[in-house]
Amino acid sequence: MSDDIVVRQMLVEDLDFVVEIENSNTATGWTKRQFQHVLDCSKVLIIDQQIIGFIVISTTLDQSELQNIAIHKNYQHLGYGEILLRYGINGLAQAVRQLFLEVRVTNFTAIRLYQKIGFTQVSVRRDYYPAVLGREDAIVMSLQTP
Ligand SMILES: CC(C)(COP(=O)(O)OP(=O)(O)OC[C@H]1O[C@@H](n2cnc3c(N)ncnc32)[C@H](O)[C@@H]1OP(=O)(O)O)[C@@H](O)C(=O)NCCC(=O)NCCS
Incomplete structure (x- = not known):
């Protein structure tokens, strides 16, 4: 793992890199326009001056939702996803009591x-995601924040 790790706000000029990371993981991921709509609540992870991951967490009152997180395929399983998620959790507003996600x-x-x-499982949403063959369930998980 690199020592040169920076997490900062996502900017318009980052979007091509962000979409490339999304596309390295899934063929049905978010588009540039979708990321553009959530710039305010999005951060990028930079190692050795290269964007290799992003996280999107939206907040309404005392609840937040992890809308998206990804690490570039070439940099996975090296600990960066955990670093980025912990950073996102630590940066939540003080009023936030729960962080939700679907996976x-x-x-x-x-x-x-x-x-x-x-995170612990809260419920299952049947047929929530499109899949190669038909649909796939989502697990809803939540984390109580201090
Ligand atoms: C999910 C994702 C963000 C994790 O990032 P990462 O940098 O690969 O994960 P890390 O290296 O930080 O690993 C953290 C933990 O994830 C789990 N993990 C990582 N790689 C794993 C693997 N190959 N198999 C099982 N668990 C694994 C482990 O619990 C690991 O902790 P450990 O190493 O102490 O066991 C990354 O794999 C990714 O971008 N996936 C594609 C996009 C995606 O699925 N996003 C989530 C949408 S809900």
Whole structure:
């Protein structure tokens, strides 16, 4: 893992890199326009002056939602996803009591990361996501924030 790690607000000029990261992970990810709408609540992770990840957390009153998080395919499983998620959680407004997220039932890597950080399952949303064959369930998870 690099020592040169920076997390900062996502800017318009980051969007091409951000979409490239999204596309490195999924063919059905967010578009540039979708990221543009959530710039205010989005951050990028930079190592050695290169953007390799992003996180999007929106907040309404005392509840936040992890809308998206990804690390570039070439930099996964090196600890960066955990660093970025912990950074996002630490940066939540003081009023926030709970952080929610939805994750595909088959996304075992992400589920393990969330469990490691302390998220627990709240419910299941049947057929929530489009899948290669039909639809796929989402697990709804939440984390109580101090
Ligand atoms: C999910 C994601 C953000 C995790 O980022 P990462 O940098 O790869 O994860 P880290 O290296 O920080 O690993 C943190 C924890 O995740 C879990 N994890 C990571 N890689 C894993 C693997 N190959 N298998 C199982 N669990 C894994 C482990 O719990 C790990 O902790 P540990 O190493 O102490 O066991 C990243 O894999 C990603 O971008 N995936 C594609 C996009 C995505 O699915 N986003 C989530 C949408 S809900």
